[in-house]
Amino acid sequence: MVPAERDRLPEYPEELRPTPTVEDYLGVIYVLARDGESVFGRKLADWMEVSPPTVTATVQRMVRDGWVTMAEDKTIHLTEAGRRAAASVVRRHMLTELLLARVLGVPWSRVHEEAHKLEHNLTTETAARVAEVVNESTVCPHGNPLPGHEALTEELIPLLSAAPGQRYLLARVHEEIERNPRMMAFLEEHCVVPGAEVIVIEVLPYNETVTVHAADREVVLGLAVAAHIWVEPLAAAANGA
Numbered sequence: 488m489v490p491a492e493r494d495r496l497p498e499y500p501e502e503l504r505p506t507p508t509v510e511d512y513l514g515v516i517y518v519l520a521r522d523g524e525s526v527f528g529r530k531l532a533d534w535m536e537v538s539p540p541t542v543t544a545t546v547q548r549m550v551r552d553g554w555v556t557m558a559e560d561k562t563i564h565l566t567e568a569g570r571r572a573a574a575s576v577v578r579r580h581m582l583t584e585l586l587l588a589r590v591l592g593v594p595w596s597r598v599h600e601e602a603h604k605l606e607h608n609l610t611t612e613t614a615a616r617v618a619e620v621v622n623e624s625t626v627c628p629h630g631n632p633l634p635g636h637e638a639l640t641e642e643l644i645p646l647l648s649a650a651p652g653q654r655y656l657l658a659r660v661h662e663e664i665e666r667n668p669r670m671m672a673f674l675e676e677h678c679v680v681p682g683a684e685v686i687v688i689e690v691l692p693y694n695e696t697v698t699v700h701a702a703d704r705e706v707v708l709g710l711a712v713a714a715h716i717w718v719e720p721l722a723a724a725a726n727g728a
């Protein structure tokens with residue numbers, strides 16, 4: 488453990504944590520804002536799988552309680568308190584995923600859902616202990632960055648921009664896919680997981696598919712899924728070998 492590293496991580500007082508529902512909203516808003524997306528109620532309804540009126544009511548409460556503001560164009564923005572509380576729950580979510588995946592051996596495709604249930608109750612002290620146990624990992628088991636480490640994933644290459652025939656290391660599967668359990672099970676079954684070596688065989692835009700070679704097998708992915716996967720080039724030496 489590097490103490491300086493740990494000191495940089497966002498801490499948010501346990502006694503000031505909002506309700507689990509508000510934490511869920513904050514987490515989604517944080518991820519969307521992290522990716523530079525405009526956050527609208529409709530987008531939240533889609534992510535949270537709740538009705539637009541439910542989102543409207545919850546967001547109104549969150550505005551009242553100072554977690555978010557709503558601009559004239561109806562975009563939702565985190566306040567400073569909202570951003571800190573959001574970073575805290577996103578970090579607890581990812582640490583819980585790491586604990587489940589690395590220590591408890593929960594299947595990769597299942598850890599997001601499991602962590603979603605546990606993250607709200609993780610104390611600051613336990614979160615710090617988990618961070619130590621997972622060696623201060625800066626990405627979750629899906630390759631998404633822990634809050635404060637977003638720069639790590641900026642260098643990654645979208646799978647759809649990868650050169651066909653070249654070998655890459657799969658590095659990241661976005662939260663947009665994480666929240667789809669059947670898709671996650673499919674990816675895991677076909678070894679389309681972080682750490683796997685992948686080669687793009689062909690991209691067929693008119694068919695909306697991309698065929699990749701992963702762990703010695705070919706698998707056909709939809710473009711919508713492939714758009715949420717990132718890779719990194721294998722070392723030049725490895726490519727030449």
Ligand SMILES: [Zn+2]
Pocket residue numbers: 581584599627628629630631665
């Ligand atoms: Zn994750």
